[in-house]
Amino acid sequence: xxxxxxxxxxxxxxFVERTATKIWQEIESPNNPYLADSCxxxxxxxxxxxxxxxxxxxxxxxxxxxxxxxxxxRLLEHLMIALINPGPxxxxxxxxxxxxxxxxxxxHILPIALSIYGGSHLGAGEVxxxxxxxxxxxxxxxxxxxxxxxxxxxxxxxxxxHIAPGxxxxxxxxxxxxxKIAKHLADLPGKHETLLWGCKFAVALNEHSLGxxxxxxxxxxxxxxxxxxxxxxxxxxxxxxxGLLAHGVELSNKPVTAMPFVKxxxxxxxxx
Amino acid sequence: MSSNMNDRAYQLWxxxxxxxxxxxxxxxxxxxxxxxxxxxxxxxxxxxxYMQVMVLNATGRLPERAVADWFDAIHICLSWPDPRIWxxxxxxxxxxxxxxxxxxxxxxxxAADAKAYGIKPLIQGVNFIQTALLDFKRGTSVDEIIxxxxxxxxxxxxxxxxxxxxxxxxxxxxxxWRVQKALGxxxxxxxxxxxxxxxxxxxxxxxxxxxxxxxxxxxxDLGYTADExxxxxxxxxxxxxxxxxxxxxxxxxxxxxxxxxxxxxxTGKLARPVP
Numbered sequence: 001x002x003x004x005x006x007x008x009x010x011x012x013x014x015f016v017e018r019t020a021t022k023i024w025q026e027i028e029s030p031n032n033p034y035l036a037d038s039c040x041x042x043x044x045x046x047x048x049x050x051x052x053x054x055x056x057x058x059x060x061x062x063x064x065x066x067x068x069x070x071x072x073x074r075l076l077e078h079l080m081i082a083l084i085n086p087g088p089x090x091x092x093x094x095x096x097x098x099x100x101x102x103x104x105x106x107x108h109i110l111p112i113a114l115s116i117y118g119g120s121h122l123g124a125g126e127v128x129x130x131x132x133x134x135x136x137x138x139x140x141x142x143x144x145x146x147x148x149x150x151x152x153x154x155x156x157x158x159x160x161x162h163i164a165p166g167x168x169x170x171x172x173x174x175x176x177x178x179x180k181i182a183k184h185l186a187d188l189p190g191k192h193e194t195l196l197w198g199c200k201f202a203v204a205l206n207e208h209s210l211g212x213x214x215x216x217x218x219x220x221x222x223x224x225x226x227x228x229x230x231x232x233x234x235x236x237x238x239x240x241x242x243g244l245l246a247h248g249v250e251l252s253n254k255p256v257t258a259m260p261f262v263k264x265x266x267x268x269x270x271x272x
Numbered sequence: 273m274s275s276n277m278n279d280r281a282y283q284l285w286x287x288x289x290x291x292x293x294x295x296x297x298x299x300x301x302x303x304x305x306x307x308x309x310x311x312x313x314x315x316x317x318x319x320x321x322y323m324q325v326m327v328l329n330a331t332g333r334l335p336e337r338a339v340a341d342w343f344d345a346i347h348i349c350l351s352w353p354d355p356r357i358w359x360x361x362x363x364x365x366x367x368x369x370x371x372x373x374x375x376x377x378x379x380x381x382x383a384a385d386a387k388a389y390g391i392k393p394l395i396q397g398v399n400f401i402q403t404a405l406l407d408f409k410r411g412t413s414v415d416e417i418i419x420x421x422x423x424x425x426x427x428x429x430x431x432x433x434x435x436x437x438x439x440x441x442x443x444x445x446x447x448x449w450r451v452q453k454a455l456g457x458x459x460x461x462x463x464x465x466x467x468x469x470x471x472x473x474x475x476x477x478x479x480x481x482x483x484x485x486x487x488x489x490x491x492x493d494l495g496y497t498a499d500e501x502x503x504x505x506x507x508x509x510x511x512x513x514x515x516x517x518x519x520x521x522x523x524x525x526x527x528x529x530x531x532x533x534x535x536x537x538x539t540g541k542l543a544r545p546v547p
Binding site: 159 | 290291293372379532544545
């Protein structure tokens with residue numbers, strides 16, 4: 001052990017003096033430099049935005065730096081509605097419900113649910129890989145790619161197969177709701193190259209009991225709207241947050257008996 | 273796959289509906305609480321340390337007391353109450369924002385699920401030293417192992433477990449060597465190789481092993497996998513985060529590192545009218 005080399009010396013890394021942002025500007029009050037007298041989002045006054053633009057347009061502005069055109073805003077709004085609730089059976093929603101029925105402090109319900117919604121199976125953790133996949137593969141023939149993945153892929157011994165990020169089976173079959181949502185979004189006016197490619201890819205997978213899953217729909221729309229893949233996971237969580245919260249709140253004034261508790265005879269301990 | 277699935281595609285899920293099958297244990301009301309075959313109240317409480325049970329729960333194997341004491345010591349090394357550390361600062365921000373201690377500590381723990389610091393580098397550290405030992409046994413020299421790693425980083429010795437960020441040298445290793453010796457825990461072949469790698473790095477790059485390199489080599493000698501190490505250390509930073517929370521929670525709100533408007537540098541578009 002080289003004890004003499006354990007002497008600790010700073011590398012004197014150079015850190016910035018101030019954190020920089022291109023997103024938000026706060027103009028200080030003349031009387032107190034800690035108070036903001038006005039706020040600007042990418043150069044637009046916040047109060048002017050409230051009067052002239054929708055929430056969806058402002059959300060797009062936050063991430064893209066410019067306001068969307070009508071087609072882009074419509075596409076994002078339809079996606080937000082379509083993905084507003086992962087549904088009461090999704091593990092993230094059930095986490096919210098567990099928090100609610102257990103009388104967890106209500107401000108924790110959403111963070112708890114969003115943590116679980118960050119998973120890489122039908123969650124936010126699948127969105128960035130799906131965006132990377134779509135950006136890389138959308139120039140290739142979707143049928144040919146589906147054939148290659150099916151031919152070369154190895155399904156898991158148990159459970160659903162995600163043959164590509166955001167594409168696969170759910171409960172052993174093709175999940176029809178994401179397919180309907182994707183078709184609806186693809187039929188909206190505007191350029192949806194990634195979404196259309198995804199639809200063709202999903203159709204090619206259908207005969208193998210595989211297809212669209214909701215993270216890939218979000219990924220395709222985010223890609224078509226020009227969002228960075230790095231934003232994909234968080235945006236997906238944001239879109240599902242209202243439903244997660246609503247289900248948690250619904251149970252938050254109920255007794256713990258308002259959700260099932262697995263009976264002892266159905267709780268089996270089996271050590272390996 | 274498709275033909276079977278069409279028959280009873282959801283059989284797997286039907287089999288599990290309304291039932292839990294645990295490989296870990298559970299509470300059988302009237303009989304007791306069981307954990308990996310141990311009766312919690314009869315076999316564990318008062319007989320083993322909390323750290324032993326923590327490792328048992330993460331890996332399925334109850335470590336001997338000396339190993340658990342080593343885990344105890346390394347946890348002290350890896351979390352300290354300095355709010356300049358990113359996860360700790362989240363705890364401090366939670367305190368100044370009057371978040372609950374549980375939320376702030378959980379948020380800080382979550383923040384350490386990071387690649388730049390915290391828990392994820394341990395996975396890389398274990399993978400590096402275990403692969404390096406296999407290569408070494410196949411005849412690759414220590415210098416070659418280092419050259420191969422440097423080649424991935426434009427010639428720089430950015431090897432996980434060596435060349436500590438922010439500072440050179442790592443005082444924690446001295447402390448842990450002392451603990452390891454006192455506990456009578458042997459130096460295995462991974463740790464021996466780690467020392468050889470360090471000697472080469474010192475000679476060629478004036479860089480030494482950091483705590484990640486030491487602990488991942490030591491844990492590899494004990495047979496832990498990268499996934500197991502990740503699971504054992506899931507709440508690695510918890511005590512430091514809580515300390516930083518408490519420090520700011522006991523002061524006036526919003527007084528931790530307060531920022532004037534001008535303390536954020538705006539580099540975006542100039543003011544413009546909303547179309």
